[in-house]
Amino acid sequence: MKAYDRCRLIAAVFALAALGHPALAQTIEAPFTADLWELEGASLVEHLGRQALRGTASLRNVEFENGVIEFDLAVSGEASYPGIAFRAEGDDWFERVYIRPHRAGRYPDALQYTPTMNGIEEWQLCNGPGFTAGVEFPPDRWIPVRLEVKGSQARVFVNGAERPALEIHELRGGRAKGGIALVGENNAKAHFSNFRYRLDDGLAFDPAPVADSACGVLSEWDISRPFSANAIDDERAPEAQGITDLQWRRVAAEPSGLVDVGRYAKRPGREPSVICARTIIRSDGSETRKLLFGYSDAVSVLLNGKLLFSGGSAYRFRDPTFLGIAGYFDAVSLPLEKGDNELLLYVAEATGGWGFMCRDGGAVLHEDGVTRLWETPRSFRIPESAVYDPARGCLYVSNYDGYNRGAAGGQSISKLSLDGTIEDPDWITGLANPTGLALAGDTLYAVCRRALVKIDLRSRAIAEQIFFPQPVVPNDVAIGTDGAVFVSDSYKGCLYRIRGARCEEWLSAPELAAVNGICFLGDTLVAGGGQPPALYAVDIAAKSIRTIVKWRSGGIDGVEPDRRGNVLVAFGEGKLFRVAPSGQAVKVIDTTGPGLQFGDIAYVPEKGLLVVPRVYYGSVAAYSLR
Template identity: 45%
Template sequence: MREKTITVIFLGSLILTTNASAQDDIFDFESDQWVIQNGQVTEHLGRKSFVGYAYLKDIEFENGIIEIDIAVTGHKVRSYPGIVFRMQSEENFERFYIRSHRASLYPDALQYTPVSNGITSWQLYNGEGFTAAVDFPPNQWVHIKMEILGQQARVYVDNTEQPTLVIHELRHGQRKGTIGLMADGTAYFSNFKYEITDDLDFDPPPLVDTVPGIMTEWQISQPFKLNDIDLEQYPDKELLSQIEWQDVSSDPSGLVDVARYTGRLGRQPDCILARTTVITGKERILDFRFGYSDAVSIFLNGEPYFIGNSAYQSRDPSFAGIVGFFDNLYLPLEKGENEILLLVAEAFGGWGFMVQDGDAVFEYEGVEKAWESTVDFKIPESVVYDSVRDMLYVSNYDIYNFDRHEGQQSISRVSMDGKIRNADWVAGLKNPLGMIIHEDKLLVVERGGVVEIDLEVGTITNRHPIPQSGLLNDIAVDREGGIYVSDSRKNVIYRVFDDQSEEWFVGEDVNDPNAILIQGNMLIFGNSGDYCLKSVDLATKEVRKIANLGPGFIDGIKINKDGNYLVSHWQGRVFRITPSGDVTKILDLSVPGIYCADFEYITDRDLLIIPTFFDNRVMAYNLGEK
């Protein structure tokens, strides 16, 4: 057996602590309520300030507001100043901090992470709900305000009106604990105050989406020193006899955060074993998609198939080692039971793994594929049904031939069994997107405006330009014949009437709009900037949030036979949403990479027809939901 090592760089005081109380005035750092560790009270930038790590004693903070001014000493200083809260012990708390050296450069300059069993797991918690970009100038005081309620929190930087970071789920749950501040010698704190209150207003968190095909149930071992484990060999009987197996479950994303179950043995790298069983009725190849931090070995039925290192800076100086479904194996499963065993090593930044069947799709009970076309479209983006001619029309966005001035794209004509009758039925369009049929004319969004097509003869009869537009996307028509067009780049919804276009709806409520639909006196629209399905009154322009679908581009909206909304995420998901905002996922094709752009729904057939974008097919699903 050879010794194994993982390259790791320790970044000083990345793991520290905290405790709280209820005080709405500036809290003096020289108060005896502070427990100061590795810090001191000093003067900085004309203020009494604190540098180091300290927490309050005899405080139980659950919900409320925490405010602090922070100053860092330079642009490139690796400083991690921040707030710890709901601290129950020096091993378990919630942590928010700032990577000032990444400010204005990367989308993770702000970071929320749980600290569990002494492990700061930032590599496992990255992206929406965990990290955000920010500008954080050095050598000046910058105000930070955190608001915490239940399992949600939000962070305001430099007195912004809108939060810079929204935390949808605090991973330690709804707990009480103290408050603290932590930083090294390159960052200073001033004007600390806090308030314990439940008088805060948060929108409901986004839908928690369970990813298809994840392997949720595992057993893990107690930790071992990595130097005592050979990552290239299946464990021998002596090692297996020492293991005390513990049943664990992944979260909805597939992540198993090992720190929730065990801590580290010391500063040297550690390792745990994890195992699960896959049962199959026949021999088959498993598309084994996985992520890990920091290193992993993978064995199937006792045979080695993979060894890899994803530790911080192990591949290049900027490599962060963030966990995700970034790797695939094709594993030959035998008929019956198959053991998958992982050796997962940790040195720094987060200890975890995630596994998924890369071919998995989700179909709600009763949802069933009816047919699929051949792979002959050129980036199909929108489908519309012509009930008069019992025919489908598909826009070929053809994004790889993008040219605003030269119409080189087309609309395809497709029969109701998915057969392409005419691939270029109407040509000469400029990257067509959303479509709608109005008064027996096909209206198509293209670069720079809207095209009218005569459905009987298949020719372009008119064009309605929208000057100075950005990325025109979807289309709807009101009772008066007014044409509404979303602009996803300029954050505008236009209205075109009598060949005159106006910026009909702009402002903070519309951010990356795409899918739009007229329903009575309301315009329903997908606002991908905040992941919400919204309605806006056509007369008053009053806005209402219907539902938050979580991360994804909202690309299609229709109303089903029961009066509920069908809404697609471009990434491959379809949801059913009641008018009151209850969300149910009915289809998920995202794992194998099948997209769901601007779909069609045929009410009397209860049939969903999906343009799959990069997959270059059209698929139909019966929605006989039970």
């Protein structure tokens, strides 16, 4: 054979191989035939004019790591949980995305991602941004579903939408690759059709949102082997009932504080199961310390062998609609003794997720050099926003009254000195639930429920009201270098622009859904809000939006520039981040444990003073950020 012919033959062989090789990213259709699918748990039927599958079926001889999975799904609207399992390792370990048709269009968890590990579904541990989302899913029609996966991230598109209905920030199952299966009941509640997939390592994802660590987490635990719940008296320590074969295993909590028991233990049977978990809390003396905790499905808390708490949080345990989502929803006071104290939990599981979390309810975090300087009495209605007046050397704080909405028009703005003295609690009155504040010269701008109110500081009088076009929840205000005024509307998902006496709805975009705090950094408008929460840069000239940084959870309230070109970002639950122009976010303050909230903050650059309205806590505090 001539060299030329040999080269042509080799090229042809490689071309044929490429046509048949899934790794080269072509879409492969997989009709529901026995040679391609394990169909033992499924039925093939005609539905809505198509051949369809109902039930559970696994795709043969496919190992899925990264790529795209697509199928059409038709549901009846009845309670069911049809979806896709991927990266499956047997029947006990896989990632799963599914629809709750009976909650579609009504609840924010109609679309769910959850891993199953050791045969334990984990949806009670996987709730909120990155795990669940609301979605419309009309019954009795074919709805396209598209899942894209790359590394530890995934996203789900529904009904041909350009934007994902759910962005999964972390695939928790921990398996790099595995099988694919359609999962549903073998009845008329759900049908699958038009299945196809593509193995593709070239998908592009934005960087995963920042995963914040909870403050005061109890992170080091020993957990026992699992027992049948009926074999344990959960009100007595194990040694008091003669249980010695515990087979303790050291585990570490996740940054949130969660210990995911299903990652380490397999239930011994179908009946409810229980494990013991223990850790040591050290104290310099006798004291009472608040413990915040969460669990699924039931827990007993013992300190030094004595029962302090016993509770249940299983699905539908407390009422017919109760989901049993795990979170820091419970608290107990720990009577600590000097030295080492053993905290022991019995954690039981019936269905939906096996785990627990604990944190010190009094723990706070301050970055080095950060000091709390003062805090006012809790005498404010709901202090929402603060602004600094450099000409007069004072602070103004808006008083929102969410408890008495019918009394709108009777709220005020308070005046404070820089040392925290309340000079006048009702310095300006006659306002309708003011929120965001901004200052330009002798004019104070206050965002009220229907209008932007301009206040003349020299006369302490309302000078003008500029009404918003069909407002929903106007929130914060910022003033550009050219004098244009911008106002966020959190529930309308837009920015208003005011020039002179004219107000227009200037920009609406998906990124502005739940937009809250806004400020200017030079000529760039910076906006914070959304779910998951994010900080955005808005180009005024181009009316374009760029993501600076995203977090996995929380609610952004105030944003303020500091004196170094960064943005200070306050989360309502009680956290402050410093965000560099590069998007690097550093946590500066965390007061979520004791529940000290952050509202729309003010920053006094020449003094390095951060002023924090505590919102529903009813006080105003100040920190040194030198």
